[in-house]
Amino acid sequence: MKSSVIVFPGSNCDRDVAVALEKFQIKNQMVWHDESNLPKSDLVVLPGGFSYGDYLRTGCIASKSRIINDVLKHANRGGLVLGICNGFQILIETGLLPGVLLRNKKLRFLSKNVFLKVINVNSKFCLNYNKKNIIKLPIAHNEGNYFANNALLKKLEDRNLIAFKYCNEKGDINNTSNPNGSSNNIAGILNNGKNILGMMPHPERLIDPLLSGEDGSIMFESLLKSH
Amino acid sequence: MKITPDIINNHGIKPHEYKKIISLIGKEPNLLELGIFSAMWNEHCSYKSSKKYLKTLPTKNKKVIQGPGENAGVVDIEDDDALVFKIESHNHPSYIEPYQGAATGVGGILRDVFTMGARPIATLNSIHFGNHNHPKTKNLLNGVVSGIGGYGNCIGIPTVGGEVKFDNSYNENILVNAMAVGLVKKNKIFYSKAKKVNQPVIYVGSKTGRDGIHGASMASAEFDENADEKKPTVQVGDPFTEKLLLEACLELMKDDSIISIQDMGAAGLTSSSVEMASKGNLGIEIDLDKVPCREEKMTPYEMMLSESQERMLLILNSGKEENAKKIFNKWGLDFSIIGKTTSSKNLVLNFNRKEVANLPLSSLSSDAPVYDRKWKKNLISKKKNLPKDFKSLKISESLKKILISPNNSEKSWVWEQYDHTVMGDTVQKPGGDSSVIRIHEKNKGVAMTVDSSSHYCLADPITGGKQVVCEAWRNLISVGSKPIAITNCLNFGSPEKDEIMGQFVETIDGISQACKYLDFPVVSGNVSFYNETQSKAISPTPTIGGVGLIKNLDYMTTINLKEIGSYILVVGKTLGHLYQSEFFREVLEIKDGPPPEINLFNEKNNGLLIQTLISKKLVNSVHDISSGGILVALSEMCISGKIGANIKVPRNNISLHEYLFGEDQSRYLIEINEENNVEVSKILEKNNIYYEIIGKTQKDSLYLNNEFNIKLNDLSELNSFWFRNYFKEN
Numbered sequence: 001m002k003s004s005v006i007v008f009p010g011s012n013c014d015r016d017v018a019v020a021l022e023k024f025q026i027k028n029q030m031v032w033h034d035e036s037n038l039p040k041s042d043l044v045v046l047p048g049g050f051s052y053g054d055y056l057r058t059g060c061i062a063s064k065s066r067i068i069n070d071v072l073k074h075a076n077r078g079g080l081v082l083g084i085c086n087g088f089q090i091l092i093e094t095g096l097l098p099g100v101l102l103r104n105k106k107l108r109f110l111s112k113n114v115f116l117k118v119i120n121v122n123s124k125f126c127l128n129y130n131k132k133n134i135i136k137l138p139i140a141h142n143e144g145n146y147f148a149n150n151a152l153l154k155k156l157e158d159r160n161l162i163a164f165k166y167c168n169e170k171g172d173i174n175n176t177s178n179p180n181g182s183s184n185n186i187a188g189i190l191n192n193g194k195n196i197l198g199m200m201p202h203p204e205r206l207i208d209p210l211l212s213g214e215d216g217s218i219m220f221e222s223l224l225k226s227h
Numbered sequence: 228m229k230i231t232p233d234i235i236n237n238h239g240i241k242p243h244e245y246k247k248i249i250s251l252i253g254k255e256p257n258l259l260e261l262g263i264f265s266a267m268w269n270e271h272c273s274y275k276s277s278k279k280y281l282k283t284l285p286t287k288n289k290k291v292i293q294g295p296g297e298n299a300g301v302v303d304i305e306d307d308d309a310l311v312f313k314i315e316s317h318n319h320p321s322y323i324e325p326y327q328g329a330a331t332g333v334g335g336i337l338r339d340v341f342t343m344g345a346r347p348i349a350t351l352n353s354i355h356f357g358n359h360n361h362p363k364t365k366n367l368l369n370g371v372v373s374g375i376g377g378y379g380n381c382i383g384i385p386t387v388g389g390e391v392k393f394d395n396s397y398n399e400n401i402l403v404n405a406m407a408v409g410l411v412k413k414n415k416i417f418y419s420k421a422k423k424v425n426q427p428v429i430y431v432g433s434k435t436g437r438d439g440i441h442g443a444s445m446a447s448a449e450f451d452e453n454a455d456e457k458k459p460t461v462q463v464g465d466p467f468t469e470k471l472l473l474e475a476c477l478e479l480m481k482d483d484s485i486i487s488i489q490d491m492g493a494a495g496l497t498s499s500s501v502e503m504a505s506k507g508n509l510g511i512e513i514d515l516d517k518v519p520c521r522e523e524k525m526t527p528y529e530m531m532l533s534e535s536q537e538r539m540l541l542i543l544n545s546g547k548e549e550n551a552k553k554i555f556n557k558w559g560l561d562f563s564i565i566g567k568t569t570s571s572k573n574l575v576l577n578f579n580r581k582e583v584a585n586l587p588l589s590s591l592s593s594d595a596p597v598y599d600r601k602w603k604k605n606l607i608s609k610k611k612n613l614p615k616d617f618k619s620l621k622i623s624e625s626l627k628k629i630l631i632s633p634n635n636s637e638k639s640w641v642w643e644q645y646d647h648t649v650m651g652d653t654v655q656k657p658g659g660d661s662s663v664i665r666i667h668e669k670n671k672g673v674a675m676t677v678d679s680s681s682h683y684c685l686a687d688p689i690t691g692g693k694q695v696v697c698e699a700w701r702n703l704i705s706v707g708s709k710p711i712a713i714t715n716c717l718n719f720g721s722p723e724k725d726e727i728m729g730q731f732v733e734t735i736d737g738i739s740q741a742c743k744y745l746d747f748p749v750v751s752g753n754v755s756f757y758n759e760t761q762s763k764a765i766s767p768t769p770t771i772g773g774v775g776l777i778k779n780l781d782y783m784t785t786i787n788l789k790e791i792g793s794y795i796l797v798v799g800k801t802l803g804h805l806y807q808s809e810f811f812r813e814v815l816e817i818k819d820g821p822p823p824e825i826n827l828f829n830e831k832n833n834g835l836l837i838q839t840l841i842s843k844k845l846v847n848s849v850h851d852i853s854s855g856g857i858l859v860a861l862s863e864m865c866i867s868g869k870i871g872a873n874i875k876v877p878r879n880n881i882s883l884h885e886y887l888f889g890e891d892q893s894r895y896l897i898e899i900n901e902e903n904n905v906e907v908s909k910i911l912e913k914n915n916i917y918y919e920i921i922g923k924t925q926k927d928s929l930y931l932n933n934e935f936n937i938k939l940n941d942l943s944e945l946n947s948f949w950f951r952n953y954f955k956e957n
Contacts, residue, residue, distance in 0.1 A: 009467070009471055010381070010471075012381075015650070016649070048649075049383055050381040050383075050466070050470075052467065053465065053466070054381070054467075106956060108373065109376050109377075109644045109645075111642075111643055111644065111645060111646045112639075138648045140646040142380075205651050211648075211651065211653070
């Protein structure tokens with residue numbers, strides 16, 4: 001499997017996700033945002049960070065980068081795209097995923113481990129979560145409060161496009177297990193074709209028992225298995 | 228423009244210092260030259276009051292690669308890896324403008340580290356605020372925490388630890404001390420000393436604006452009632468540009484283009500150019516027309532004194548300019564050749580084809596004033612009779628009062644605003660004795676901690692100075708590391724007052740004694756004087772940042788209790804010292820009396836013994852016993868491990884309160900498995916280490932016969948209540 005990690009000025013999880021991809025034998029290349037051609041890839045990753053310093057609006061300027069044209073083509077051909085944290089914000093700005101990401105409910109940055117329920121275990125990103133669907137991953141963001149109107153929420157629910165919801169240790173999805181105020185506790189969503197995943201939590205940060213868990217590893221194993 | 232006594236005074240230069248300037252340069256300085264002297268001769272940049280005493284600190288051992296005098300200290304951590312680290316204050320700006328003040332404090336210390344070729348791997352901080360009821364505290368705390376987070380989160384370097392404290396003495400002078408730690412290969416360290424004449428001097432990074440003019444001078448004076456008017460002297464940070472600057476510098480550092488490099492921190496272009504040239508015993512000539520400016524019509528005076536952030540000065544090997552320029556352009560940063568090294572040993576500035584300043588470099592550096600200020604010995608706060616009735620206070624109520632107090636509360640409200648897991652190597656998060664970062668792709672780690680104890684230092688600066696070094700040492704030992712070295716940030720009032728100078732001199736004496744005894748040298752740091760408002764000074768607050776090495780992360784230890792049914796031991800002798808303890812301060816509101824004594828012999832022996840036990844894998848968890856004493860330390864172990872304890876106080880001749888809340892030093896709590904008990908006891912006895920078994924771990928509650936049985940959930944709720952309540956969050 002081949003992947004490309006797009007590096008924007010201000011990306012800061014690019015190395016972390018590259019380390020994770022390589023750990024699972026996915027052949028990865030770093031691609032500078034100003035390139036016009038995407039190398040042949042099965043998976044494109046938009047990493048976390050503060051592309052363009054979050055100026056104007058999170059993800060907004062990055063969504064106009066030169067490389068994005070090729071990322072759009074790749075996505076529209078059905079190629080896999082994974083956006084993590086700032087990457088999710090960029091995916092929303094490109095229009096590849098619907099909704100908006102607002103500032104967290106408490107209006108402050110939030111960095112902690114949270115529990116997630118894997119809602120859709122059929123996508124190529126999450127196949128292996130069928131054995132373990134309550135997982136723990138870190139979040140670290142200021143604008144992760146997913147908002148969608150009722151019609152969109154209904155569509156996401158009906159078509160099984162919600163990948164993850166925030167929950168507690170037991171899997172209960174409610175207000176107290178919602179760290180940032182997201183509609184319906186949404187932590188990650190898929191597009192209609194289920195080849196694009198945007199998520200606020202960081203799977204690349206939990207791929208090692210020394211770092212208090214390996215729930216992130218399961219996503220990379222799923223990607224490999226689906227290939 | 229005629230230089231009048233008023234202008235001299237406004238530059239923070241004393242009349243006798245002005246006379247010295249004239250005699251050194253043989254002429255009256257012009258305004259620009261006077262500004263340059265003011266930037267270089269102020270306390271913040273010249274260390275004129277502290278130099279004499281800083282020289283007495285131990286700065287070397289076999290691990291030290293670079294001690295004080297460079298942008299940061301460097302120590303060897305084996306396998307050709309080296310750690311670069313330093314702590315620095317940003318107190319004055321943070322009080323005037325908390326968000327930007329704190330943010331640029333982080334930005335500045337990060338530049339000090341990557342200037343030396345290191346990729347930063349972590350930051351820590353020590354922040355002190357006034358009483359929580361003081362009208363400014365909430366806003367300052369909120370601003371400082373978001374500023375630290377705002378900068379560190381954006382640049383993508385984990386903020387992994389630190390301390391947050393409250394005390395009346397900081398009501399009008401908060402402290403923001405930031406520490407950064409970076410990793411570099413031993414043969415790729417970059418220094419600031421210029422070499423060779425006629426080499427190009429390059430300006431890179433952000434453009435120069437009018438922000439932060441005279442920032443260093445502002446930080447070298449006390450505040451009056453118009454502190455708010457100093458806002459324009461506060462720099463404005465842009466972590467996004469710093470991230471680009473970091474990547475661009477590290478990219479350029481891959482080959483041998485750079486002769487020397489220095490960040491433009493306090494006193495900006497002035498201090499960076501002066502320091503580089505004078506370290507190399509060369510001269511430097513700068514054409515100010517070439518300085519990239521953010522605003523129109525900036526004068527030479529403004530360019531030389533601006534403290535705009537995210538800028539660096541490089542001296543390149545001539546011929547390497549084109550390639551370097553390409554790298555900086557790729558990252559969208561300014562790159563301008565602004566001058567060259569010369570043999571004149573002078574700083575020469577040109578603007579509009581005219582020479583606008585010409586000063587011998589020695590007058591700005593080696594000939595700058597050094598003072599041997601008067602100082603007075605501190606009277607050590609005496610013991611008074613203990614209040615008679617304290618023994619009738621319920622232990623459980625006292626414990627609850629301490630756990631719910633702002634200083635002893637659990638601080639996740641703060642550190643959850645810092646991205647502490649980015650870079651994927653944070654193996655021990657905030658909340659333990661030290662934070663631990665794994666060396667990328669290796670199984671070794673670096674432990675780091677930041678500590679201060681201003682109450683102890685105010686009561687007795689010598690003991691306080693020793694204690695804070697020992698505290699850092701103990702925190703590093705507790706996570707299974709071998710302590711290597713420290714960096715210090717010395718926060719005091721005005722050195723022009725005998726008693727403040729006395730606090731400084733004695734604190735240094737204490738720090739020095741402990742560092743020497745523990746072979747724990749000081750490799751970098753800074754001094755922040757004039758933390759005073761309307762003549763009221765802060766308590767003496769030396770902040771110590773310590774680092775240690777864990778050669779094999781399989782041997783890392785943490786504070787959380789691991790198993791039910793294991794033994795809990797106190798290592799070190801408990802005498803029951805209650806003066807300056809949290810019990811006296813929070814429960815009885817007694818604030819005088821001496822701090823607990825430090826016995827360096829016991830400190831070292833007890834610490835080395837803990838190291839031995841860890842190396843034999845005989846302990847499940849370790850926690851040093853510090854403020855709050857045994858009972859608070861044990862509560863923290865219970866809360867973090869979600870395991871309770873059933874304790875029994877050993878027979879002795881002190882009261883229960885003294886035993887459980889006493890703050891005697893050099894002690895640790897350890898958890899050991901039942902089957903290791905015999906072996907652990909044997910080792911402790913063989914080494915003449917005093918220890919006591921105080922109980923066993925159990926499910927769900929903390930229990931002491933006839934006294935209390937507190938549910939773990941309640942304990943944890945109490946400990947995390949204060950911050951949520953203060954900020955009205957649930």
